[in-house]
Amino acid sequence: xxxxxxxxxxxxxxxxxxxxxxxxxxxxxxxxxxxxxxxxxxxxxxxxxxxxxxxxxxxxxxxxxxxxxxxxxxxxxxxxxxxxxxxxxxxxxxxxxxxxxxxxxxxxxxxxxxxxxxxxxxxxxxxxxxxxxxxxxxxxxxxxxxxxxxxxxxxxxxxxxxxxxxxxxxxxxxxxxxxxxxxxxxxxxxxxxxxxxxxxxxxxxxxxxxxxxxxxxxxxxxxxxxxxxxxxxxxxxxxxxxxxxxxxxxxxxxxxxxxxxxxxxxxxxxxxxxxxxxxxxxxxxxxxxxxxxxxxxxxxxxxxxxxxxxxxxxxxxxxxxxxxxxxxxxxxxxxxxxxxxxxxxxxxxxxxxxxxxxxxxxxxxxxxxxxxxxxxxxxxxxxxxxxxxxxxxxx
Amino acid sequence: xxxxxxxxxxxxxxxxxxxxxxxxxxxxxxxxxxxxxxxxxxxxxxxxxxxxxxxxxxxxxxxxxxxxxxxxxxxxxxxxxxxxxxxxxxxxxxxxxxxxxxxxxxxxxxxx
Numbered sequence: 001x002x003x004x005x006x007x008x009x010x011x012x013x014x015x016x017x018x019x020x021x022x023x024x025x026x027x028x029x030x031x032x033x034x035x036x037x038x039x040x041x042x043x044x045x046x047x048x049x050x051x052x053x054x055x056x057x058x059x060x061x062x063x064x065x066x067x068x069x070x071x072x073x074x075x076x077x078x079x080x081x082x083x084x085x086x087x088x089x090x091x092x093x094x095x096x097x098x099x100x101x102x103x104x105x106x107x108x109x110x111x112x113x114x115x116x117x118x119x120x121x122x123x124x125x126x127x128x129x130x131x132x133x134x135x136x137x138x139x140x141x142x143x144x145x146x147x148x149x150x151x152x153x154x155x156x157x158x159x160x161x162x163x164x165x166x167x168x169x170x171x172x173x174x175x176x177x178x179x180x181x182x183x184x185x186x187x188x189x190x191x192x193x194x195x196x197x198x199x200x201x202x203x204x205x206x207x208x209x210x211x212x213x214x215x216x217x218x219x220x221x222x223x224x225x226x227x228x229x230x231x232x233x234x235x236x237x238x239x240x241x242x243x244x245x246x247x248x249x250x251x252x253x254x255x256x257x258x259x260x261x262x263x264x265x266x267x268x269x270x271x272x273x274x275x276x277x278x279x280x281x282x283x284x285x286x287x288x289x290x291x292x293x294x295x296x297x298x299x300x301x302x303x304x305x306x307x308x309x310x311x312x313x314x315x316x317x318x319x320x321x322x323x324x325x326x327x328x329x330x331x332x333x334x335x336x337x338x339x340x341x342x343x344x345x346x347x348x349x350x351x352x353x354x355x356x357x358x359x360x361x362x363x364x365x366x367x368x369x370x371x372x373x374x375x376x377x378x379x380x381x382x383x384x385x386x387x388x389x390x391x392x393x394x395x
Numbered sequence: 396x397x398x399x400x401x402x403x404x405x406x407x408x409x410x411x412x413x414x415x416x417x418x419x420x421x422x423x424x425x426x427x428x429x430x431x432x433x434x435x436x437x438x439x440x441x442x443x444x445x446x447x448x449x450x451x452x453x454x455x456x457x458x459x460x461x462x463x464x465x466x467x468x469x470x471x472x473x474x475x476x477x478x479x480x481x482x483x484x485x486x487x488x489x490x491x492x493x494x495x496x497x498x499x500x501x502x503x504x505x506x507x
Contacts, residue, residue: 049436049456078454134466136475138459180454183484249482 019130020292020358020389038215042069047138051075052215055143061307062288064337064344065118065208066146073215074123074144074229076187076250079178083235085211085219090158090203094172094240098163105219108203111161112153117200119225119340120147120309121232124255124278128381135381142286147307147342150223152204156197159241164193167243169269171196173222176235185249189231191224192267193241200225200312200340203236225340226280226312227265228382230255245269251277257378263369264311280311283371284385285318285345285363292390296357302349304331307342308363314339316366320347322359325373325387331361339366351394360389436461443498450487450495454479460499461507469500 035043036054044054052073060070085105092101103111122145129139138144159171170190177187195201202223205212212218217234224231230250245251256275264280271277285308296302308315314336319328334344349357362371371387436457438444451457467475476496479485487495 046458047462048458051455136463136466136471139462139466179483181484181486184454185482253482 019386020391038073040069040213041073041215042067044070044072045141045143047140051078051080053138053140054215055140056146057143058288058291061143061146061286062305064335065148068148068207068210068213068216071121071146071148071207071213071216072123072144074138075177075234077177077179077184079180081176081178081235082214083176083219088219090220090236091238092158092162092241093238094162094242096165096168096243097159097241098165101158101162103158105205108153108158108220109205112157114151114153115202116149116151117202117223117225117340118147118149118337119200119223120145120281120342121223121229122146122281122309124228124230124382125380127384130384131375131381133377135379137381144229145286147309147337148207149209150202150204151206151209152202152220152223154199155201155203155222155239156199158203158239159196162241164197164241165243168193168241169244170242170246172238172240172242172246173231173233173236174238174240175217175233176237187233187250188246188248189233190242190246190251190270191227191231192269195224195227195265226310228255228278228281230278254380255382256380257382261376261378262383278380278382281309282383282385283310283315283363283365283369284308285361285371285388287359287361287388287390290390290392293393294390295393295395296349296351298351298354298394300351302351304345304347304349304359304361306345306361308345308361309342310363310365310367310369312340313365313367313369315343315363317364318343318345318347319362319364320359321362322350322357324358325360328362349392354394357392357394358389359392360387362387439502441498441502443494443501446491447495447498450485450491451479454483454485460503464503464505464507467499468504469496472496472499472504475499 036046037043038052045057047053047055052075054073056070056072088105090103125137126140126144127142128137129141171193172190174188203220204223205220212221220236222233222236251270255278257278259271259276267277267279285306287306289305308318318331320331321328331345331347364370371385373387375386438448438457473496476492480487480492
């Protein structure tokens with residue numbers, strides 16, 4: 001049986017560039033799709049019960065900042081403790097730390113300068129469910145992402161309080177969530193020491209002016225603007241400054257792409273000739289409205305709206321094509337919330353002629369990168385940033 | 396009922412893990428928030444279903460299986476079963492791994 005997407009593509013006669021999405025933004029991956037609410041969250045698109053993996057519906061990605069209640073939830077492990085913020089402690093140590101620290105939440109909040117950054121948090125596997133050919137893993141649509149104002153302290157200052165020895169190579173982060181079986185690798189991630197010391201990397205305790213929701217990492221999580229969500233360790237428990245490359249499963253085996261296949265920061269201490277960790281977000285965009293398949297009234301005012309983002313260079317422009325990619329015209333960019341935030345765009349659609357209107361959107365980064373037309377295959381289904389299209393009906 | 400029984404060892408282990416993690420960890424979330432009705436996920440009735448449900452359920456909900464079916468064939472399922480045993484420590488004998496592979500490939504290769 002043909003999927004909705006295949007039908008849509010067949011209807012275009014093959015002249016359309018980009019990939020047409022179903023109206024829910026989730027493509028054709030909906031076989032187990034259902035809205036369900038985790039305690040304290042709004043109804044989200046359930047991708048798995050346990051561990052809880054829930055993505056944000058397209059409609060909830062319309063606001064400039066994604067609501068805490070609607071923000072996506074991603075876990076690898078199923079033992080997820082409720083943490084008492086008053087008795088929580090953050091341990092900082094490691095072979096390249098000059099001294100060990102133990103910090104309470106109050107000490108973290110009062111002992112360092114509090115700073116804010118608006119940044120996109122996007123799962124490395126966002127849109128995996130749209131891959132052709134299909135790849136195994138959580139079959140995310142387009143909603144394993146969101147944009148929030150994160151408040152916390154600079155990781156750099158915390159590390160410097162401990163003292164970073166000259167031989168430091170990586171900083172290793174552990175969270176409080178745990179596996180069911182002792183033999184299952186704990187979720188532990190590392191960053192190159194340079195990235196950990198970058199002024200934008202935060203230990204955050206607030207999201208959009210509120211304490212972090214439980215399911216988004218309370219009481220404190222790492223925020224690594226411009227890098228994929230796997231590094232944004234939730235329920236942060238330990239930080240180790242180390243002179244050697246961390247060799248755990250979640251670095252050496254998982255979250256890797258073919259070496260040299262994608263642009264973006266290199267993680268050289270973790271790189272092999274064959275594979276390398278997925279690192280920075282690639283330039284990308286999302287059409288939020290109208291949804292594919294929408295009917296517009298002929299002659300009525302109609303506007304395309306969406307978001308564009310990249311790994312921190314910032315968005316230079318967003319182009320829209322309504323003729324299958326022959327001509328591109330600039331969309332209007334909305335307010336700039338910072339180089340790590342997504343940028344809203346708008347574009348007035350010509351509704352003067354009845355019939356089908358195929359609309360494609362292509363974002364351009366200030367570093368010169370543009371969204372590609374073709375997917376770069378990789379076994380884990382990361383970095384899907386190909387041009388998106390919606391098919392509209394004017395009547 | 397069967398599902399609940401299969402999860403008992405998992406809950407016991409979870410308690411051990413938390414017990415060793417220091418004083419500030421609160422109670423763990425129930426592995427399945429009750430209102431989400433995970434028990435509505437049932438795999439196709441075919442030889443090997445009970446074994447597959449019982450073992451896979453230790454660490455994750457069963458919805459992973461139908462949702463991944465479109466990406467799967469026998470070779471990919473074999474890698475997945477191996478990963479669950481060798482990387483994640485899933486308790487499976489060779490014979491059980493073979494039966495689970497036969498069940499998954501026979502019922503969830505291509506079609507959810």
